[in-house]
Amino acid sequence: MSQRILDNLKVIQQRIENACRKANREVNEIKLLLATKTVDANRIKMVIEKGKTLIGENEIQEVKQKYDELKNISHQKHFIGHLQSNKIKEVLKYDVSCIQSLDRISLAQKLQKRLELENKTINAFIQVNTSAEESKFGISPNEAIGLAKELANFDRIHIKGLMTIGLFSAEKEKVRTCFKLLKSIQQEIIAQNIPKIEIKELSMGMSGDLEIAIEEGATIVRVGTAIFGERIYPDSYYWNEKNSIQ
Ligand SMILES: *Cc1c(COP(=O)(O)O)cnc(C)c1O
Numbered sequence: 001m002s003q004r005i006l007d008n009l010k011v012i013q014q015r016i017e018n019a020c021r022k023a024n025r026e027v028n029e030i031k032l033l034l035a036t037k038t039v040d041a042n043r044i045k046m047v048i049e050k051g052k053t054l055i056g057e058n059e060i061q062e063v064k065q066k067y068d069e070l071k072n073i074s075h076q077k078h079f080i081g082h083l084q085s086n087k088i089k090e091v092l093k094y095d096v097s098c099i100q101s102l103d104r105i106s107l108a109q110k111l112q113k114r115l116e117l118e119n120k121t122i123n124a125f126i127q128v129n130t131s132a133e134e135s136k137f138g139i140s141p142n143e144a145i146g147l148a149k150e151l152a153n154f155d156r157i158h159i160k161g162l163m164t165i166g167l168f169s170a171e172k173e174k175v176r177t178c179f180k181l182l183k184s185i186q187q188e189i190i191a192q193n194i195p196k197i198e199i200k201e202l203s204m205g206m207s208g209d210l211e212i213a214i215e216e217g218a219t220i221v222r223v224g225t226a227i228f229g230e231r232i233y234p235d236s237y238y239w240n241e242k243n244s245i246q
Pocket residue numbers: 035037058080081165206207208222223224225226235238
């Protein structure tokens with residue numbers, strides 16, 4: 001089991017290298033984020049020990065469960081799932097360094113308040129729904145720039161990039177359209193020169209589509225299944241409010 005994970009990790013690194021070569025990019029421009037939902041702390045540790053120190057969790061419940069076992073091993077934790085505002089306190093309590101799923105102003109308002117109260121700051125990405133699927137979270141592409149401008153007013157929240165989940169489709173060109181869209185939103189935000197909004201990171205690409213994402217400019221790819229194996233719950237449990245297992 002554990003050897004399988006380490007073998008998978010090598011395959012992923014190879015895939016990232018190949019994609020970089022094809023896209024004429026440097027491998028060190030791409031960070032691998034381990035999407036660790038449903039993966040127990042022992043297995044996560046194994047991969048962190050191989051130097052892959054960026055993990056992403058979807059549920060605060062899981063962050064909590066794994067916290068003690070992981071706290072003595074140096075790593076960085078991003079939150080990549082849908083964040084309900086009543087979970088903000090806990091996100092801050094368990095050392096999440098970046099919320100990749102900031103997708104609405106109401107969440108930012110509550111987050112800002114809590115950060116002020118605790119005298120903290122946090123990094124965040126704006127999640128954009130580039131596939132126009134009802135079932136996915138994220139702000140719609142035509143509202144993303146407006147949100148970025150509003151977020152400039154929240155001094156405790158440091159916007160560092162954009163995140164998206166591409167369309168699930170075997171049609172690569174349709175998937176590519178999602179990633180191209182995220183890139184173009186990034187370009188537009190940069191062109192607008194919004195004060196305090198820094199938007200270097202593009203978090204896009206997963207087990208099935210990371211090559212396309214790298215070709216289209218990803219700086220972070222989020223990989224779960226291709227390293228840790230299949231999960232019991234379908235992704236709709238995580239991406240759709242009414243099916244949420246929380
Ligand atoms: C689960 C998940 C991933 C990883 O998906 P895989 O297909 O298992 O690689 C990436 N991003 C988000 C937001 C996820 O929930």
